[in-house]
Amino acid sequence: VDRVRLVDVAHAAGVHAGTASRALNPATRHEVSRQTVRRVERAAERLGYVPNAMARGLRTSRSYIVALVVPDITNPLFPPIARGAEQVLGQRGYTLVLTNTNNERETESAQIEAMRARGVDGFIVATARLVDPMLDDLGTSKVPAVLVNRYTDSGSLPYVGGDDRRGITLCVEHLAELGHERIVHLAAPADASTGRDRASAFRQAMRDRKLPLAASGIRVCSAITVAAGRDAMRRVLAKDRGFTAVVAANDLIALGALDAMAEVGLECPADISITGLNDAAFMDRLTPGLTTVHIPLHDMGVAAATAVLDLIERTNSEPIGQRLLPVELIVRESTRAAAVLSRPTRALRAAAP
Amino acid sequence: VDRVRLVDVAHAAGVHAGTASRALNPATRHEVSRQTVRRVERAAERLGYVPNAMARGLRTSRSYIVALVVPDITNPLFPPIARGAEQVLGQRGYTLVLTNTNNERETESAQIEAMRARGVDGFIVATARLVDPMLDDLGTSKVPAVLVNRYTDSGSLPYVGGDDRRGITLCVEHLAELGHERIVHLAAPADASTGRDRASAFRQAMRDRKLPLAASGIRVCSAITVAAGRDAMRRVLAKDRGFTAVVAANDLIALGALDAMAEVGLECPADISITGLNDAAFMDRLTPGLTTVHIPLHDMGVAAATAVLDLIERTNSEPIGQRLLPVELIVRESTRAAAVLSRPTRALRAAAP
DNA sequence: TTGAAAGCGCTAACAA
DNA sequence: TTGTTAGCGCTTTCAA
Numbered sequence: 045v046d047r048v049r050l051v052d053v054a055h056a057a058g059v060h061a062g063t064a065s066r067a068l069n070p071a072t073r074h075e076v077s078r079q080t081v082r083r084v085e086r087a088a089e090r091l092g093y094v095p096n097a098m099a100r101g102l103r104t105s106r107s108y109i110v111a112l113v114v115p116d117i118t119n120p121l122f123p124p125i126a127r128g129a130e131q132v133l134g135q136r137g138y139t140l141v142l143t144n145t146n147n148e149r150e151t152e153s154a155q156i157e158a159m160r161a162r163g164v165d166g167f168i169v170a171t172a173r174l175v176d177p178m179l180d181d182l183g184t185s186k187v188p189a190v191l192v193n194r195y196t197d198s199g200s201l202p203y204v205g206g207d208d209r210r211g212i213t214l215c216v217e218h219l220a221e222l223g224h225e226r227i228v229h230l231a232a233p234a235d236a237s238t239g240r241d242r243a244s245a246f247r248q249a250m251r252d253r254k255l256p257l258a259a260s261g262i263r264v265c266s267a268i269t270v271a272a273g274r275d276a277m278r279r280v281l282a283k284d285r286g287f288t289a290v291v292a293a294n295d296l297i298a299l300g301a302l303d304a305m306a307e308v309g310l311e312c313p314a315d316i317s318i319t320g321l322n323d324a325a326f327m328d329r330l331t332p333g334l335t336t337v338h339i340p341l342h343d344m345g346v347a348a349a350t351a352v353l354d355l356i357e358r359t360n361s362e363p364i365g366q367r368l369l370p371v372e373l374i375v376r377e378s379t380r381a382a383a384v385l386s387r388p389t390r391a392l393r394a395a396a397p
Numbered sequence: 398v399d400r401v402r403l404v405d406v407a408h409a410a411g412v413h414a415g416t417a418s419r420a421l422n423p424a425t426r427h428e429v430s431r432q433t434v435r436r437v438e439r440a441a442e443r444l445g446y447v448p449n450a451m452a453r454g455l456r457t458s459r460s461y462i463v464a465l466v467v468p469d470i471t472n473p474l475f476p477p478i479a480r481g482a483e484q485v486l487g488q489r490g491y492t493l494v495l496t497n498t499n500n501e502r503e504t505e506s507a508q509i510e511a512m513r514a515r516g517v518d519g520f521i522v523a524t525a526r527l528v529d530p531m532l533d534d535l536g537t538s539k540v541p542a543v544l545v546n547r548y549t550d551s552g553s554l555p556y557v558g559g560d561d562r563r564g565i566t567l568c569v570e571h572l573a574e575l576g577h578e579r580i581v582h583l584a585a586p587a588d589a590s591t592g593r594d595r596a597s598a599f600r601q602a603m604r605d606r607k608l609p610l611a612a613s614g615i616r617v618c619s620a621i622t623v624a625a626g627r628d629a630m631r632r633v634l635a636k637d638r639g640f641t642a643v644v645a646a647n648d649l650i651a652l653g654a655l656d657a658m659a660e661v662g663l664e665c666p667a668d669i670s671i672t673g674l675n676d677a678a679f680m681d682r683l684t685p686g687l688t689t690v691h692i693p694l695h696d697m698g699v700a701a702a703t704a705v706l707d708l709i710e711r712t713n714s715e716p717i718g719q720r721l722l723p724v725e726l727i728v729r730e731s732t733r734a735a736a737v738l739s740r741p742t743r744a745l746r747a748a749a750p
Numbered sequence: 751t752t753g754a755a756a757g758c759g760c761t762a763a764c765a766a
Numbered sequence: 767t768t769g770t771t772a773g774c775g776c777t778t779t780c781a782a
Contacts, residue, residue: 049759049760050759050760050761051759051760059768059769060768060769060770061759061760061761061769062760062761062762062768062769062770062771063767063768063769065760065761065762066761066762066767066768069761072761072762075767075768076767076768077767077768080767080768094510094513094514095514095759095760096455096514096516096758096759096760097511097514097515097516098451098454098455098460098515098516098758098759098760099455099758099759099760099761099774100759100760100761101451101760101774102449102451102452102455102758102759102760102773102774102775102776103759103760103761103762103773103774104760104761104762104774105774107451107515109515117470117476117479117480117495118476118477118480118678120473120678123470123471123476124471126470126497127470127471127497130497134504139496139508139511139512140496140497141494141495141496142470142494142495142496143492143493143494143495144479144480144483144493151487155492157447158450158492160447161447161448161449161450162450162451162460162462163449163450163451299682325471325473325679326678326679326682326683329652329679329683329684330679330682330683330684331682331683331684402775402776403775403776403777404775404776412752412753413752413753413754414753414775414776414777415752415753415754415755415776415777415778416751416752416753418776418777418778419751419752419777419778422777425777425778428751428752429751429752430751430752433751433752448775448776449774449775449776451774451775451776452758452774452775452776452777453775453776453777454758454776455757455758455759455760455774455775455776456757456758456775456776456777456778457758457776457777457778458758751782752781752782753780753781753782754779754780754781754782755778755779755780755781756777756778756779756780757776757777757778758775758776758777759774760773760774761772761773761774762771762772762773763770763771763772764769764770764771764772765768765769765770765771766767766768766769766770
């Protein structure tokens with residue numbers, strides 16, 4: 045059974061293809077007599093007509109598809125963003141398609157190219173690097189695109205994200221109030237805004253609180269994964285046991301840090317307090333429950349999708365520029381008051397063997 | 398700057414569009430002289446030519462897209478499947494697009510329709526119900542489709558999944574060996590194979606072990622979510638405290654059960670042992686670490702993608718039918734030997750107030 | 751080896 | 767209100 049085409053429907057309804065097209069399109073339906081509309085609709089229904097989107101797209105250069113480009117769908121950060129975006133897109137007749145880049149620049153450019161070739165109407169991109177010529181290209185092209193979660197320094201594309209700097213500041217202040225003075229930051233890679241800004245916010249917050257920044261005060265992880273966090277923490281622990289708290293740039297990194305501590309017999313929060321960032325799924329159920337910063341991921345998806353749609357439909361001509369959504373510190377069990385006196389003893393004891 | 402078309406490239410290279418087309422297509426490149434190929438390639442490169450996939454698709458009725466339809470991308474079950482599928486698809490020049498149905502039949506049919514209209518070359522569907530006319534339609538259509546994780550009773554489509562029945566059997570045997578006799582099953586909804594089969598495997602395993610099945614022995618959850626699992630467990634606990642173990646149909650349901658236990662002051666595994674199924678991300682890091690069944694999700698994605706590609710390219714004409722991947726019991730801390738004597742006392746004590 | 755021309759299924763400008 | 771027609775950008779048969 046070959047697919048039924050518009051001509052088939054038109055034929056069945058006894059009208060011309062053009063008329064059938066008008067009858068089926070809500071925007072042009074009024075140009076057609078009510079009975080013709082009904083006849084065409086019934087024929088379409090009866091034959092099970094499904095319009096060929098490629099033919100339509102070729103003609104109209106519209107696809108009603110928005111692509112969401114993520115580095116790794118397995119990172120619990122992205123599914124909520126995807127759902128948020130999908131929700132508003134679906135409501136307005138668009139389909140969201142999700143593509144993964146594995147954190148590889150080549151894959152990323154291939155995917156974006158492929159989506160462009162397919163004529164997607166817009167992009168939501170979650171893979172931005174600080175220096176990202178590919179996205180700058182996208183910015184100068186006519187295809188609407190919005191960045192989410194990370195931005196580029198060139199500012200060539202609008203951005204929606206959580207207020208990361210504030211998030212980190214909240215962590216440092218929380219720890220400072222608990223009496224921690226020697227705090228280490230496990231940073232995300234510095235080629236993305238999430239790495240650089242969080243690290244700089246950390247530095248700033250430490251300065252504001254007049255806390256000393258140790259030599260090993262900021263350690264950059266090679267990726268935003270549990271494994272990379274574990275690695276980084278191992279190295280920190282190998283050369284420095286004088287700190288009492290860790291501000292991780294991300295929940296997954298925090299989990300890795302927890303692992304590295306366990307390996308050398310250190311306990312959280314007894315020996316070292318840890319904070320994460322993102323409040324990913326299940327972070328509340330760990331032991332210890334992770335003190336972290338809640339980022340409104342779903343809302344970010346909603347905002348990003350709304351922004352691309354505005355761009356696509358030129359609905360709202362004022363550019364959004366940067367939009368930072370509010371964040372919130374969630375205190376759980378992974379942070380505890382620094383036991384000023386007993387701590388060095390414990391840490392030393394742990395380091396002993 | 399308008400998009401550059403094939404004619405533009407042809408013009409720049411001083412050849413006809415047809416020739417340029419042949420030169421750029423690996424399959425027809427040999428029909429063109431080597432120097433012409435080079436000239437065209439260089440022109441394409443220089444102009445930044447990106448072929449219009451809609452035009453090509455319209456002509457060839459191929460899109461090199463495979464759609465993965467999932468009920469809820471937020472369920473940690475699906476991202477690994479997506480990655481596995483993407484990996485093999487990408488290697489073979491296809492793009493995977495992911496769409497969410499929110500577990501709603503209407504959304505599901507709308508999404509499938511939309512993807513069909515877009516001419517996707519194949520489907521991997523993770524939303525099958527036991528009775529699913531929509532998927533039967535898909536089966537009779539010419540569009541290659543493979544089910545993953547759940548199947549339909551009609552058998553109209555090939556299926557790749559984990560060996561759920563065996564998984565549940567492993568759980569029951571594990572608990573039985575620990576001395577548990579009164580075991581409750583928190584089942585997934587019965588309209589999907591995952592619910593029905595796991596429940597029936599549970600019944601069978603209990604029978605095989607000659608264990609009694611209490612009236613409240615199987616409780617069906619309203620969804621595969623933490624909230625639904627909590628609800629179900631609450632109801633079970635409200636009328637029965639005589640059991641010592643729970644076999645949940647899924648990790649999320651198990652988490653919910655844990656919550657419900659905590660609400661009434663019961664502890665796991667001290668009071669009640671619990672097993673999950675899927676071995677979702679982070680299940681190893683909870684307290685207690687969840688004893689569960691590892692399902693090779695990534696491999697399932699790989700197998701499903703391979704199967705659709707075979708169908709699409711008619712590479713391998715033997716139908717795959719059902720393909721069950723091996724599973725493995727992962728014992729962690731949520732299960733413990735039933736303390737035959739002290740248990741009733743504890744449970745009663747807990748029920749007392 | 752290359753060019754010419756038709757046509758995939760649809761929409762939209764124009765005519766009737 | 768409806769029909770006619772051209773054409774979106776590409777591939778592919780047929781001729782040269």
